[in-house]
Amino acid sequence: MTTWISQAAAAEIVGCNATTIEHAVAVGRIAHRPRRGPRPSLDRASVEAFAKTWQAEQARRAERRAARPARDPEPTGPPPTDDVxxxxxxxxxxxxxxxxxxxxxxxxxxxxxxxxxxxxxxxxxxxxxxxxxxxxxxxxxxx
CATH class of the missing domain: 1.10.1660.10 (Multidrug-efflux Transporter Regulator; Chain: A; Domain 2)
Known part of the structure; x- marks a missing residue:
């Protein structure tokens, strides 16, 4: 028996926003059934599987971000000369x-x-x- 959950509940399980869940449904990463009224339409097992891949993907992004060399801050003032x-x-x-x-x-x-x-x-x-x-x-x- 399949347990169905809403997009809001799926976003809570995954730890992302509802737009990410909608995109995952659209590209077929989360199984769903056609919507009929307010009933939940997402398969809990596929949401949990997506949560694992999503968290691993976020961890990889964080590692790449941490490995990037730090950029110099953008200069905000005028050039350093004696002119006005x-x-x-x-x-x-x-x-x-x-x-x-x-x-x-x-x-x-x-x-x-x-x-x-x-x-x-x-x-x-x-x-x-x-x-x-x-x-x-x-x-x-x-x-």
């Missing part, structure tokens, strides 16, 4: 653009800047020079 550095949002506010557009200009070498970590950083002098050149060009364009 501005990040993308500050540069964008000074120039009147969006941070995305400023990062795109820097990525295409139209605005001098460097990537430090995940952020773009710009020397204040370069930003002021760029703003002055832009103002100069706009003044003679309208005249």
């Amino acid at each position: 550095w501005l990040d993308s949002p500050t540069t964008a506010a000074l120039l009147g653009w969006t941070p995305t557009y400023v990062a795109r200009l820097a990525d295409h070498d139209r605005l001098p800047g460097i990537r430090h970590g995940r952020r773009w950083w710009f020397r204040r002098a370069d930003v002021e020079r760029y703003a002055a050149a832009r103002a100069f060009a706009l003044r003679f364009k309208t005249a």
